Amino acid sequence: MTSSSSIPPITEDDIAEYLANTPGFFERHAEVLASVTIASPHGARAVSLQERQAEMLREKIKGLELRIMDMVRHSNENATIAQKIHHWACTLARVADPLGLPQAVADGIRAQFDVPQAALRVWGVAPQHQGAAFAQDASEDARAFASSLTSPFCGPNLGFEPTAWLPQAGEVQSLALLPLREGAIDSTTPAFGLLVLGSPDPQRFDATMGTEFLARIAELASAALARLR
Structure with a gap:
């Protein structure tokens, strides 16, 4: 018979793997999800898991917006450069001598x-x-x-x-x-x-x-x- 002392303790990775592989857990235990609180990155206060997820989503959206703005800016800059190159090439083509x-x-x-x-x-x-x-x-x-x-x-x-x-x-x-x-x-x-x-x-x-x-x-x-x- 195996002694209980020989059973390895459950790790955080074990818990994370279980939750990832058991999507219905929080549906059956909604009160657990509602009671979980974590530290907010914007202060010392504790927030609910849902609120923290919302904060993370807002931060991700903000990051995507900044990337889109950079893409638009680079696109405008490239279009301006292309127009200048075109104008310069046309000028060279018109040089007769x-x-x-x-x-x-x-x-x-x-x-x-x-x-x-x-x-x-x-x-x-x-x-x-x-x-x-x-x-x-x-x-x-x-x-x-x-x-x-x-x-x-x-x-x-x-x-x-x-x-x-x-x-x-x-x-x-x-x-x-x-x-x-x-x-x-x-x-x-x-x-x-x-x-x-x-x-x-x-x-x-x-x-x-x-x-x-x-x-x-x-x-x-x-x-x-x-x-x-």
Whole structure:
């Protein structure tokens, strides 16, 4: 015969499992449910289990409302960005003279996307464009660096050579470097140019920020500037 002292005591987990597997318990013992009180998270007072469940439900609803508000805000922001990209792309498409494209790219980025400074260099251009300012001052190291980028670089101003292309390079605290190449930005095709965006705000181009938007900017700029080759 087994001694009662050898029977393991009932644990809280045992009780929780029993209640979870016996949904009719509180229907048969409604007075137990009504008598249960627990501490409220909003003070020292005790509340009924039903009231605590209602509080938890309200908190969950509030959390869901905040998430929905964030989703709506992000949706509105994305729609605004998409509209700006569309307007910028249309402006580039209307540039008749290829020599005007580099300036149109830089001016459009500054105006449409509130980027304080923007500059670019293009190499391997057609002979008639080799004397233009945008075809100068890109060393072999800068060209190799551009080709090594398979996504936009964002981060602090660490003294990269292309930073000197910006009109007020000394004021730049953070920057984005966008390789220009035919095809997708993440391909291994050698770059034929580099687009530099600079800001005096150290957080404007943070290393942890998403770069999908900047990648689309690079691809559109590449498609337009390919006319110079």
